[in-house]
Structure formats: structure tokens, C-alpha cells
Amino acid sequence: MAVNKRIPARNRRRRVGLAWVLGLVACLLAAPMAMAAKYDVVAPGGSHDGDDVEQPIEFPHNVHVKDNDINCMYCHTYARRSTVAGIPPTSKCMGCHKMVATDKPRIKALTEYWEKKESPPWKKVSDLPDFVHFTHEKHLKTLLFDREFPVEDVKEVCALCHGDVENMTVAKKVKPLNMGWCVNCHIENKELGAPGDCWKCHK
DSSP: OOOOOOOOHHHHHHHHHHHHHHHHHHHHHHHHHHHHHHHOSOOOOOOOOOOOOOOSSOOOHIIIIIISOOOHHHHSTTTTTSSSOOOOOHHHHHHHHTTSSTTSHHHHHHHHHHHTTOOOOOOOSSOOOTTOOOOHHHHHIIIIITTTOOGGGHHHHHHHHHOOGGGOSSOOOOSOOSHHHHHHHHHHTGGGTOOOOGGGTOO
16 A cells, blocks of 8 residues: 655645755856856957948848847858958848838838948948958857857847947947957957967958
8 A cells, every 4th residue: 555655744844944055056057157158258458439320221230130039140241251241142131121121211222222232331430451361260260159159149149349238229339349359359259269469351
């Protein structure tokens, strides 16, 4: 005959309390490790306050990145495999905007370009001199993929050089992006393999 042994209420409370404490300790231990993985790249100081670059259509990054949680690499598809991040083709925009927000003035302007088989004449915001050989692919490999940083959080990696784009409407240059700024970043992050050789950037 089976005997139904019940755990006294006091012991049950003790077990629940112990499980809660162990769970809290695990969270407290995991949080610094997660924070370390997330914020161990040191972004150099300094800012840039120049003229805004006027675009043919005022593209709202905040609506796309922050409100709709669209990954930077979805639109800037070349960033992970090329020197440049790339401007999305109009066909990518229209993949959504044939149906989404079609009554908005910006989308009407975009649709006009699409119907004329033209791309809006977007202007560069974070432009570098031709003698600087910067590659998005290498930086994303080092700062994102090699470190197994969550791909859905790539905007935090992009923000190191491009600033808080998710809270911008039209993108604007907010970091100096000059030689001293880049060199400081490489010095601060040399443990990640950031090179100090001039020929890595000037070939």
C-alpha cells in the first residue's frame, strides 16, 4: 500500500524560498557577464556637429528601426559582406510600401521614383576620403559575428560610428570619423585585434 508523504508547509516554503534565492543569484551573476559581452567595445569620445545632409525623401530611421524593429542589415544588406553598407534598392522599400502607408507624402514620392524606374538620388552622410579604405565587412566580423554578439542588436554596433540612428529621422553625421578618432578606437580596442598598421587603412 503506497503511502502519500506530504511535505510540511514550512519545508515547502523553505524550498520555494531557496529556489527563488538561487534564481536571483543566477540572474545577478549572469547580468554582469551579459553586460560585459554587450558593452566591452570602447567607443572613442568626440562628436561632429556639421550641416545636415538634405535628402530627396526624408527617410525616418526612428520609425523603421525603433518603432518597427527592422534590423539595420535588412536594408543595408552589403554591410556584412562589402566595404560599403549600401543603400537599399527602391524595390526593397516598395516590397513593404506597395501596401504600407501608401497615403503618406513620403511614400507617394517614393512611389513616383519607382514608377519612373528611378532611384531617389540619396546623398552620402558618413563619407570618408577616397584614400581611406574602410570596410564594413571587417568591422562587423570583428565586432559582431566573431564575438557572437546577438545579430538582432547590430544597431548597437552600428551606433559606435553612426550614433543613435534609431532615434533619428534623417540620418546625420554625429561622430568625427577622422583619422584621430579611428586611431583612438583601434588603440582602445587593440585586444580585439584592431590593427595599428597604417597600411591597413591607407593602401
